[in-house]
Amino acid sequence: MPSWASAAAILGALIPAATAPAAPAPFYANTFEKAPTAAAMTAVGRALFFDRSLSASGKMACASCHDPARAFGPPNDLAVQRGGADERHYGMRAVPSLMYTQNIAPFTEHFFDDEGDDSIDQGPAGGRMWDGRASSAHDQARLPMFSVFEMANASADAVVEKVRHAAYAARFRETFGGKIFDDHDLALKAVLMALETFQQSPADFYPYSSRYDAWLRRETSLSASELRGLAAFNDPAKGNCARCHPSAMREGAFPQFTDFGYAAVGAPRNLAIPANANRRYYDLGLCGPLRADLAGIKKYCGMFRTPTLRNVATRGVFMHNGVFHHLRDVLRFYAERDVRPQLWYPRAPNGSRRKFDDLPLQYQGNVDVAGPFGRSPGDAPALSEGDIEDIIAFLNTLTDGYVEPRR
Ligand code: HEC
Ligand code: HEC
Incomplete structure (x- = not known):
């Protein structure tokens, strides 16, 4: 969401509707009978987010897949969740956390970092979903409201x-005016705006x-191990994790642990996903194939948006395809992918890896193939077992809800 829109939504100072009859009003224009306040929309959005009746099965809310007890990520350790009208359709990807997504800019193919070296095209960045398609x-x-794999509503009318x-x-x-339900398109817009405003609520979604x-x-x-973990996480000769998951304050802003960019890390195929x-x-x-507009652009194939690592220790499933279930496996994969590939990839029918x-x-x-990747089979991994333990200890400090014990 552009920042003007975010600011407008948060302040509840909605932009007046355009009077020109031809062009449709922009999404954030106030086309409601009553100008909704951000606080009222947040409250309604929260109710919508937890409402199981908003699905064809009557059993599935947003919160069924985005569990508030686990950073609005998956409620269980399954690679993909089941949904749909009969609750039997399997999804195609692991559920991402919805926390710390408030700053995601709209998708662009050419990101220039205006705070770093602004002459370098850093490639694709931004957008929602693992592939930035929203x-x-x-x-x-x-998407979830009407996807056959998820809440599977047949139409906007059904939701309204x-x-x-x-x-x-x-x-x-x-919140939106007494006659809001008379116009189904407007009521659906109200639903979407309320859900979006709820997801902008700092206490729930980005408490730091x-x-x-x-x-x-x-x-x-931090403990000695956590500090060593942070150092190994940042060290270009070790984890080099901060290359894509920045860990430092920047111009007074707390780190998001993602640069919102895209990379192919070569996660192993996950046969627990029925589609596979x-x-x-x-x-x-x-x-593609879930995203359609960049189909055929070969240099993008295999790339997924770098996820935030905030609250990552609350997850039981990792990577877009949920192939890993323990942080230790993710860390070992980063360390060993290129030096011990036989541990991570299966044999082909002809016996080769x-x-x-x-x-x-x-x-x-x-x-x-840059660090921590890019060594040759048999080389020492970029991370020792001790480094891995330390990085895991460090990642555990990223879970929200810490209260300093009274002294
Ligand atoms: C059946 C499980 C399921 C349900 C129900 C569900 N989601 Fe999701 N959600 C997912 C999955 C899986 C993804 C990632 C999909 C992808 O990348 O293709 C996702 C992605 C998202 C994202 C993008 C996050 C990011 O990092 O870009 C948002 C926002 C979101 N969901 C909000 C919602 C809302 C709001 C609802 C209710 C209207 C909802 N979800 C219902 C499974 C679900
Ligand atoms: C080249 C950029 C890059 C580097 C370097 C990198 N990551 Fe990642 N990380 C990603 C991307 C992209 C994904 C998602 C990959 C996918 O789903 O296929 C990811 C996924 C993860 C996940 C899974 C999170 C989730 O929600 O599923 C963890 C944990 C993680 N990285 C930790 C690390 C650590 C620790 C390091 C350093 C050892 C590191 N990453 C280095 C880009 C990077």
Whole structure:
């Protein structure tokens, strides 16, 4: 969401509707009978987010997949969740956390860093979803509501009818105007805007309340192991993790642990995803098939948006395809992918190892080979077992909800 829109949504100072009849009003224009306040939209959005009746099955809310107890990430350790009208359709990707997504800019193919060296095209960045195909949280909310794999509503009318009969219907009318349910398009817009505004709520979605944040504020100390982990995380000769998951304050802003860019790290194929039973199906991220507009642009195949590592220790499933279930496995994968590939990729029918088995051969050159990757088989890994333990200890300091014990 552009920052003007975010500011408008947060302040509740909505832009007046355009009077020109031809062009449709911009999404954030106030086309409601009553100008909704951010606080009222947040309250309605929260109710919508937890409402199971907003699905064809009547059993699935946004919160069923985005569990607030686990940083609005998956509620369990399954690679993909089940949804749909009969709750039997499997999704194609792991559920991402919804926290710290408030600053995601709309997708661009050419990102220039105006705070660093602004002459370097850093390639694709931004956008929502693992492949950036949704440009804002409200565009995004449409997708699960109508996806056959998720909430599977047949139409906007179906959603609006459910809201009209929900326990919070009166609050919805108070927020957007008494006649809001008479116009289904406008009511759907109200639903999407309320969900988006709720996801902008700092206390729920970006509290910066981890031990690491407390340490950055000089309110607490980190253990020796956690400090070694942070150093190894940052060290270009070790984890080099901060290259894509920045860990430092920047111009007074707390780090997001993602640069919102895209990379192919070559995660192994996950046969626990039913779609992968089809040997010809590949989830190639930016170049499709879930995202359609960049299909055929070979240099993008295999790239996914770098996720934030805030609250990562609350997850039971990692990477876009949920192939890993323990942070230790993720760390070992980073350390060993190129030096001990036999531990990470299966044998092909002819007995050879098939490295990067979730990418067709012609795209394997897209895989990132700079540190911690890029050594040769048999070389020492970039991270020792001790480094891995320390980095895990450090990643555990990124979980929100830390309260300094009373002295
Ligand atoms: C059946 C499980 C499921 C349900 C229900 C669900 N989601 Fe999601 N959500 C996902 C998955 C899986 C992804 C990643 C999809 C992808 O990358 O293709 C996702 C992605 C997102 C994202 C993008 C996050 C990012 O990092 O860019 C947002 C925002 C989101 N969901 C919000 C919602 C809202 C709001 C609802 C309710 C209207 C909802 N979700 C319902 C599974 C679900
Ligand atoms: C080249 C950029 C890059 C570097 C360097 C990098 N990562 Fe990542 N990281 C990514 C991307 C992209 C993904 C998602 C990959 C996918 O889903 O296929 C990811 C995923 C992860 C995940 C899974 C998170 C989740 O929500 O599923 C963890 C944990 C992680 N990285 C930690 C690290 C650590 C620790 C290091 C250093 C040892 C590191 N990363 C180095 C880009 C990078």
